[in-house]
Amino acid sequence: MSISTFRLHYLAKAATGVPRDLVNTFINSKLHPIRPTVLIYNCTWVCDAKCTMCNNWKWGDRKSDMTLDQLEPVLNSPFWGAVENLNISGGEPTTRLDLPEMVEMFQKHLPRLRKVGINTTGLTPARAIPMLTRIVEFCAAKGVLISIRVSLDGIGDVHDQVRTVKNGFNKASKTIEAMQSLAKTHPNFSFGIASTIFAKNMPDAENILAWARTKDLDVVFNMLRFTDAMLHNKELQESIGFHEPEEAFMRKFFLDRVQEESVLSGQAYMYLHYADMIANGYHRTMPCPFKDQGLLLNPNGDLHYCENSEKLGNVLDDSAESLYFKAENLKHRESIKNETCPTCLSPCQVNVSAMKQFIPYAKFLKRAYSVKRAPERHLETLPAVEPTR
Ligand SMILES: C[S@@+](CC[C@H](N)C(=O)[O-])C[C@H]1O[C@@H](n2cnc3c(N)ncnc32)[C@H](O)[C@@H]1O
Ligand code: SF4
Ligand code: SF4
Numbered sequence: 529m530s531i532s533t534f535r536l537h538y539l540a541k542a543a544t545g546v547p548r549d550l551v552n553t554f555i556n557s558k559l560h561p562i563r564p565t566v567l568i569y570n571c572t573w574v575c576d577a578k579c580t581m582c583n584n585w586k587w588g589d590r591k592s593d594m595t596l597d598q599l600e601p602v603l604n605s606p607f608w609g610a611v612e613n614l615n616i617s618g619g620e621p622t623t624r625l626d627l628p629e630m631v632e633m634f635q636k637h638l639p640r641l642r643k644v645g646i647n648t649t650g651l652t653p654a655r656a657i658p659m660l661t662r663i664v665e666f667c668a669a670k671g672v673l674i675s676i677r678v679s680l681d682g683i684g685d686v687h688d689q690v691r692t693v694k695n696g697f698n699k700a701s702k703t704i705e706a707m708q709s710l711a712k713t714h715p716n717f718s719f720g721i722a723s724t725i726f727a728k729n730m731p732d733a734e735n736i737l738a739w740a741r742t743k744d745l746d747v748v749f750n751m752l753r754f755t756d757a758m759l760h761n762k763e764l765q766e767s768i769g770f771h772e773p774e775e776a777f778m779r780k781f782f783l784d785r786v787q788e789e790s791v792l793s794g795q796a797y798m799y800l801h802y803a804d805m806i807a808n809g810y811h812r813t814m815p816c817p818f819k820d821q822g823l824l825l826n827p828n829g830d831l832h833y834c835e836n837s838e839k840l841g842n843v844l845d846d847s848a849e850s851l852y853f854k855a856e857n858l859k860h861r862e863s864i865k866n867e868t869c870p871t872c873l874s875p876c877q878v879n880v881s882a883m884k885q886f887i888p889y890a891k892f893l894k895r896a897y898s899v900k901r902a903p904e905r906h907l908e909t910l911p912a913v914e915p916t917r
Contacts, residue, residue, distance in 0.1 A: 561858055563610040565640075566822040566877045568835075570758070571630060573619040573827055576651045578692040579681075581726055581752060581768060583760040584619050592828040596626055596633060598844060602829070603637035607849035610821075611638045613877055615645040617758075619827065622648050622656040631663050635670055643673040647722065650678035650703030651696055657706045664710055664717045677722040677748065678704050682732040683739050690729050708745065720746030726768055730777055748795060749785065751778070751802045753873040757824060758835035770806075779806040783903045791896040794879035800896055802873075804910055810871045811913040815888065817877050819865055823852065833861050835876065836868045870913075 574588035594602075614634055621627055635641055644667060650656055660676060667674040678700055681690040687697040704721060711719040721740060725733045733749070740747040754765040770778065782799040789796035801814040818824075818834035825831055829844040831851050838860055841851040851857060895909050 561853060562821055563607060564821050564823040564852065565610050566613045566615075566817045567608075567611045568615045568617060568758075568822075568824045568876060569634075570618050570824070570826050571616055571621050571627070572624050573760075574623045575618065575620045575649070576623060576693070577620070577649050577696065580690050580692070580728055581724055581759075581761065581764065583764065587760055588619060593624070594827060594829050594844070596629055598829070599630070600633060600637075602843045602848060603633065605847065605849060607847070607852070608638055610640060612640050612642045613645070614638065614641060614643070615647075615877070617647045620649050620651070621646055622652060622659055625655075625659075627659055628662045628666065632666060635666070635672060641672055643675065645675045645677075647677050647679065648703070649691070649693075649696075650700040650707075651691070651693055653699055653702035653706065656703050660703075660707060661710055664714050668714050668716045671716070673716050673718070675718045675720075676707055677720050678707065679723070680704070680721045680736060680747075681723050681725075682729045683735045686729050686732040686735075690724075704743075704745065708743070718746070720748060722748045722750060724750040724752060725778065725781070726752045726770070727774055728768070730774060733777075733781055749781070749799075751798075751805075751873050751875065755835040755874070757826065757832045757837065757839075775806045779803045779906075782806075783899065783906055786896060787900055787903060791893055791900060796896055797892060798875055798878060800892070800899060801878075803906060805873065807907055808910055808913060810873070812870055812872055813911050813913065814878050816869065816872070816874065818874070819861075819869060822877070823848070833857070833864065835874055836872060837861065837864055 570584075572588070572590070572593045573584050574590055574593070575585035578585045616627075616631070624630065631644060634644070644663075646660070646663070648656060648660070664674055664676075679691075680697075680700055681687050682697070684697050687700065688694060693699070707719045711717045721736075723729075723733070723736050737747065752768075752770060753759075754762045754769070756762050782803040785799045786796050786803070789799070798814070801812075805812060816822075816834070822834055823831060824834055824837075825843065825848075829842045831840045831843055831848060832838070833840065833852075840854070840857045840860075843851070891911070895911070898909055899906050
């Protein structure tokens with residue numbers, strides 16, 4: 529299905545939860561901690577690439593991945609009953625041959641599940657295509673939206689160099705082609721590619737965009753970031769982090785994308801905020817659902833509130849609920865809000881929060897229209913830096 533039709537489906541699903549969302553955002557979460565509505569599950573660190581900007585592949589260890597037999601009792605609790613958005617990532621999710629059963633298990637235990645997201649390298653098409661097709665068809669049958677993105681960090685050799693994979697571009701292209709064709713016949717399925725741009729592939733950013741356009745593919749550009757709980761890559765910050773030339777390029781690149789995108793798209797929202805952050809010394813003004821209603825579960829069962837939180841404990845030792853609501857852990861979450869959120873670059877499920885905050889979102893729309901009309905005046909539109917929830 530087209531991305532805009534998918535967005536309408538998503539908005540329609542989200543709209544049914546608006547009164548609950550408003551009560552949660554403005555009342556419940558202020559009075560007492562609410563259950564998670566967004567969940568990221570890194571189902572393995574095993575990977576079929578060795579990327580330059582992510583070290584997850586160094587942590588691959590199949591033996592320490594929770595099996596489905598271990599996961600099922602963890603999920604078998606009303607605690608998970610509020611989760612609406614699930615993102616399955618890794619490592620490479622399709623290296624787990626039980627990935628379709630895993631999605632089926634989540635659907636069974638998450639009664640409010642609206643949308644599943646999966647990121648994949650697409651580098652092993654013979655395995656990934658049938659697996660992902662089964663997942664899309666299962667979600668269609670259950671009325672769950674599914675979004676899949678194949679990562680593509682360059683055209684041809686550039687992709688292979690970033691990912692250290694021979695013939696990687698051609699392999700990923702096969703998966704992309706199959707998924708794009710599947711999306712045409714499944715209205716619940718939105719498909720696109722995702723690119724992470726940094727010094728190594730910056731000269732190829734426009735090529736990726738042009739290539740995606742010729743194929744009519746939706747593309748999302750990730751902002752480079754460093755997090756151990758999600759990418760094991762803090763140690764890379766010094767060697768590959770942005771300097772002035774990358775910052776100048778990326779700010780313009782993001783503003784160019786705002787110009788082209790509909791201001792109503794989630795991408796325009798993120799790109800404008802990233803351009804803001806580069807311009808304002810990395811002060812975050814985007815909301816984040818992980819501040820008060822998110823969880824990140826890692827392959828061995830380690831639980832975190834978000835990609836920048838400490839480990840709360842392990843779900844094989846203690847229930848997720850007890851770890852989530854533990855006073856000491858909640859205190860840690862408060863400290864993250866004060867210390868880490870103000871400069872955090874995480875995009876994870878930002879749009880989920882954005883749509884639930886009507887006044888800041890209306891302000892964003894107004895500003896996005898003026899930046900669209902006059903991008904050279906972006907700096908004049910920068911909002912005052914005040915933390916948003
Ligand atoms: C960690 S990967 C896991 C899924 C799968 N292995 C893949 O590469 O798509 C998820 C997404 O994170 C992106 N990513 C990797 N390193 C990143 C970094 N340092 N900053 C921002 N995004 C990054 C990848 O390009 C990919 O789109
Ligand atoms: S970005 Fe994805 S493919 Fe690359 S090392 Fe990280 S997890 Fe593996
Ligand atoms: S903004 Fe960043 S640090 Fe704060 S909760 Fe979200 S992911 Fe965590």
